[in-house]
Amino acid sequence: MHYHWNWPIFWEISPDGVHTYLQTLLMGTGWTLLTAAFAFIIALTFGSLIGVMRTTPFSFAVRIGDIYVELFRNIPLLVQMFLWYFVLPELVPRNFGNWLKQLPNASFYTAVIALGLYMSARLAEQVRAGVLSLPRGQRQAGLALGLTLPQTYVYVLLPMAYRIIMPPLTSELLNTIKNSAVALTIGLMELTARARAMQEYSFQVFEAFTAATVIYIAINIMVTFAMRIAERRIAVPGYLGFKPQDAGH
């Protein structure tokens, strides 16, 4: 190997003249977390809406939900980012398009929306699976008690459905964090982009990527841990220790 390791590189000043390389990586981590957090809120909101629509008795709503999911699931995330970033401003009226292009932090907003909607299709599948995994009787009981359909969802079905899908929800949150790296293609300076920039300026490829990898793993462990605690906190005593997929074994 002719590679020259230089671990103290992290404490050297980066080309921006102010921050050390380590600081630039941490700033990137901040953007990664911020992007993922907002994108996940969008994903959870739209995913719940579409997922619920697909479990209603209205075939029209089911169809729309199906089309939504197919649309966002079958186009690569990178292409979707390009559509929002390069194509959308050209398709809207000129003034609005120009305003979009000149927005400060345009790549951040674009990344949040593109990633949020992309992940929402996956979350819609999870929410739908959660609602459908509940016994039919719960919905019937809710309606028989005189609750309206929306009330049945809000007070009976969804509280249980969300608890059931907590584990897949955790992995979708982790996927959102990981997928935010794709936003480097539209210029968002998140963690992977910072590592790439560090590699370009300092030529210390493996140090830069090792640092980014370690940070991603640390985020992963912390999120998994936090979600597990949350899962335990919201568990309904005597009910959800039972997992539906364990039935029959």
Next chain:
Amino acid sequence: MLGIEAMFSHFDFEVIIRSLPYLFYQGMTFTLLLTALATLGGIVLGTLLALMRLSGFALLTVPAAAYVNLMRSVPFVLMIFWFYFLVPYIGQWVTFSSRPMQVGAFASCLVTFTLFEAAFFCEIMRAGIQSISRGQVAAAQALGMTYPTVMGYIVLPQAFRNMVPVLLTQTIVLFQDTSLVYVISVTDFLGAASKVAQRDGRLVEMYLFAAVVYFVISLAASRSVGLLQRRIAIIR
């Protein structure tokens, strides 16, 4: 309707027609070949990893689990960068040469995708192997079969068959993920579209067309998987 007409009035559909040979012969060939070979390599390596994880020997389970968890906790884009710089060194190490090996774009991408996807195929194959009842393994062992025979003739064929729909779904994910080689400027389908888009200043047309092509292929593929799944389910 007027708005929609105005929207497309600046469209130059001809740029798509003109670049079709480039997009498909160069770009799509790369994408599909990479998808196919990485799937094959990923399944082989993933199955080996799954066998390691299920072997019960800490010497095998720990490294396999560590590898899978590492691959699953970092972004694919970061892994593409990693391997882009690492593959020449791996080549040097494997061939005992004195300098980092010159590796072409395709070979580099193929190694990256195979090693990365192997972690995901491993988890699928692990689930598949665990879905085979213990009684079958016990019966085979009682008949005097050795471990390779039990795995090769009893467990893996069934595990593989049970998991075919999931494996194919993962392949569709892989197909979409190949677009990420854009970050190392490789000319896959999206790379080709992007090069034409930038050369001719036709971002809108080319990216919309790319989206439509990915959508049609992925949708058709996932529908076919759905059909296949139903057929397999009937046979069982």
